[in-house]
Amino acid sequence: MTTIFRLDSSIRTEGSVSRAVADTLENAIIEAEGNDTRVTRRDLAADPVPTDAWATAAFAGHTPEDERTPEQQAAAALATQLADEVGAADVLIIGAPLYNFGVSQHLKTWFDLLITDPRFAGGAQTVKDKPAFLVIARGGGYGEGTPRAGWDHATGWLRRILEDVWGLDLDVIETELTLAEVTPQMAELRDLARAQLAESHEVARTSGRSVTLKLRNAA
Template identity: 45%
Template sequence: MPTLLHIDSSFAPAELSASRSVTATFREAWEAQHPDGTVIYRDLAAAPVPHLDGAAAAAGFVPPAEHTDEQRAAFALREELTRELESADVVLIGAPMYNFTIPSTLKAWLDHVIIMGRTSGAEQTTTSGTPTVVVASRGGGYGPGTPRESFEFVTTYLGKALGSLGLETEFIVPELTLARSNPAMADLVELADASKAKAHEEAAAQAKALAARFA
């Protein structure tokens, strides 16, 4: 049975988080197709991984068979997270925009799993070709032609970072998520609601389409 790696990084609870809501829609549709499948879940807000330190980073450049006991211990979490990624048939990531970019917890996860010569830095990596869906929610509008287009560092960064892992990444982007709570955005509520509905539709559709690959 197929394996889904599901990562959420929003610090908001499910009932208030746009990205968690949409990833939940994806996961529900996926599990409906594969009720006996495996889901590996990482909530990086509830259980953040530590920032990559020097010892763990250095150990990534030494073949595992040559690790000292100290290097093996330092590399243990990187190995665990990377094996989860390598075992996934599909990856699902919730990546809300915080201060124009991704949550630091998601960046920490990426720092652990980007390993030169294994998951990155080669034409064919151990994660090449894995379908990946990223729910990149944001409170305002940062799409092409908007005044803040140049401030968008979520899809621009993740497209490159996940691309370096060989992941085949698609983005679902619910925008204007603060419209109902910010009086200054009152005239954008209708657009926000449409964006939200479209995101949920895309999530369900992509989940079903990807699940069908492993029928």
């Protein structure tokens, strides 16, 4: 049985591009792997990680277990739960919209708390070489030659953690101009935005189907 861990961080539940592309990817993997595929979901919009959990768990890590406060015990237990979810997965899907040119607060909190668990701290590579997908959505255009080229401070950081720190076999699916349909000033970009979105869904379908080969090679 194949286990997918899926993390969504868009604050939109309806109309979210990162969620929609992740849906296409997830469905393609399930279709390729079979109906016994299990999906573990964590939705950071519906069930955010408490903002104080990271600091509490970090201090708990330097406190003997029998001396921890109830708050430290709870934060450490939540970090363990997050680590269990990720560590048990065969494939990871992480949806990450760009907010205010960076990683959203609730996604960063999830990463920070997870890294307090020894399985994901420092150079530990518990999930090394596992296939993973980072589904990026950006409301505007950030490519070379655009006025905001270089303003995306999220994707590089996410790749650093997922690829270089955790050693995942990472594919990145990026969609830009996601706000064109609802922003009058971007009306002339709508055809381009639709084309980019269609391409992202096709990449997700193709990538989902091909993950079976990666899983077999790793077995």
